Amino acid sequence: MATLSSTGAAAVFEGRKxxxxxxxxxxxxxxxxxxxxxxxxELLSGLMGGKLVHAPISHSIANxxxxxxxxxxxxxxxxxxxxxxxxxxxxxxxxxEHLRTRLPNLGYIQGDFNAIVEKKPPDPRFxxxxxxxxxxxxxxxxxxxxxxxVDRTAALAKPGAWIEMQEADYHWYRAPxxxxxxxxxxTFTAHDLPLSDPDGLSHPSQAYRTMPFWSLMLGSLLAAKxxxxxxxxxxxxxxxxxxxxxxxxxxxxSPTGVWPGLSPEAAAxxxxxxxxxxxxxxPVMRKLGRETGHNEKExxxxxxxxxxxxxxxxxxxxxxxxxxxxxxxxxxx
Numbered sequence: 001m002a003t004l005s006s007t008g009a010a011a012v013f014e015g016r017k018x019x020x021x022x023x024x025x026x027x028x029x030x031x032x033x034x035x036x037x038x039x040x041x042e043l044l045s046g047l048m049g050g051k052l053v054h055a056p057i058s059h060s061i062a063n064x065x066x067x068x069x070x071x072x073x074x075x076x077x078x079x080x081x082x083x084x085x086x087x088x089x090x091x092x093x094x095x096x097e098h099l100r101t102r103l104p105n106l107g108y109i110q111g112d113f114n115a116i117v118e119k120k121p122p123d124p125r126f127x128x129x130x131x132x133x134x135x136x137x138x139x140x141x142x143x144x145x146x147x148x149x150v151d152r153t154a155a156l157a158k159p160g161a162w163i164e165m166q167e168a169d170y171h172w173y174r175a176p177x178x179x180x181x182x183x184x185x186x187t188f189t190a191h192d193l194p195l196s197d198p199d200g201l202s203h204p205s206q207a208y209r210t211m212p213f214w215s216l217m218l219g220s221l222l223a224a225k226x227x228x229x230x231x232x233x234x235x236x237x238x239x240x241x242x243x244x245x246x247x248x249x250x251x252x253x254s255p256t257g258v259w260p261g262l263s264p265e266a267a268a269x270x271x272x273x274x275x276x277x278x279x280x281x282x283p284v285m286r287k288l289g290r291e292t293g294h295n296e297k298e299x300x301x302x303x304x305x306x307x308x309x310x311x312x313x314x315x316x317x318x319x320x321x322x323x324x325x326x327x328x329x330x331x332x333x
Contacts, residue, residue, distance in 0.1 A: 055162035061132035169232030217302030232323035244327030
C-alpha cells in the first residue's frame with residue numbers, strides 16, 4: 001500500500017519527497033529530482049542548439065525573473081549570459097545552492113509565485129510593470145489557471161518587455177516501426193508554427209498522433225487537479241488574450257526513446273526521458289490517484305502500462321513537443 005505523510009519539511013509519498021505546499025505542483029522535490037532537473041537542463045540546451053533564451057532581449061536589460069526555477073539551472077544560465085542584469089529565480093522550495101556558485105547578480109526567492117504577486121501590500125521585488133524579461137519552463141504540473149498565470153506575468157512586465165514560456169504539450173506521437181514507411185525527415189526537426197496553427201495540425205507529425213491508455217489515465221488525473229497536460233499549444237492564445245504582441249511559437253521534439261531520424265541531441269534527450277519516465281510517472285500517477293480519489297485498480301493499470309511502454313533497450317518510439325512561446329508587452333505610447 002502506498003504511503004503519504006508530511007514531515008514538516010516535505011510531503012513523502014512512496015519514499016519520494018514533495019513540496020510542502022498547498023500549490024498544485026505534482027512532481028517530487030528531492031535529491032533524485034534535483035539530479036533529473038540538472039540533467040534535463042543540459043540535454044534541453046543541446047536539443048535547442050545551445051540556446052536558452054529565444055526572446056530577442058538586449059544585454060542592457062535591468063532585470064529578469066525565472067518563475068518556477070527548480071534547481072536554478074536556467075536562472076544561473078540567464079544571470080551568467082546577462083551579467084549586468086539583476087536576475088531573480090522563484091520556486092516553491094529553497095533552491096539547492098550547493099550545485100553552483102552564486103553569481104553577484106543572482107537572487108532566489110522561495111514562495112508561490114501566484115500568491116506573492118497577489119500579496120498586499122506588494123512585495124517590492126514584484127511590483128507591476130517592473131521586469132524587462134520573464135521566463136518559465138515546464139510548469140505543466142503546477143499551473144491550474146494558465147490564463148491567470150499569463151495575465152500575472154504580463155502585469156509584471158514593463159512596456160516593451162518580453163515574456164518567454166517553454167512548455168510541454170502532452171499530445172503524444174508514435175514513430176513508425178522499421179517495417180513501415182519512414183516518416184518524412186522534417187517530422188522530428190525543430191520548427192516554427194504560425195499563430196493561426198498553434199496545434200501544428202498542418203505539420204507532418206500530425207499523421208503519427210496517438211494516445212495510449214497510460215497517457216489518457218495521466219491526463220485524467222492531471223485534469224482532476226485542474227492541471228492541463230496540453231498547455232504548450234494553448235499559451236499563445238493566452239498571451240493574445242493578455243494583450244501581448246509579436247508572439248512567436250517554436251517546437252522541439254521530446255522523444256521517449258531512440259530511433260532513426262533523430263538528431264544526436266534528440267537521441268540523447270530520448271535516452272534521458274526513457275530512463276526517468278517510468279520512475280517519475282508511476283509514483284506521480286499513484287499520488288494523483290490518491291489525492292483525487294481515483295479508482296486504485298485503474299491507476300495501477302495505467303502504471304503497468306507506462307512501465308511496459310518504456311521497457312526495452314531503446315524504450316518506446318513516442319514523442320511529444322516542447323513549445324517555446326515568446327510574446328512582447330506593447331511599448332508605451
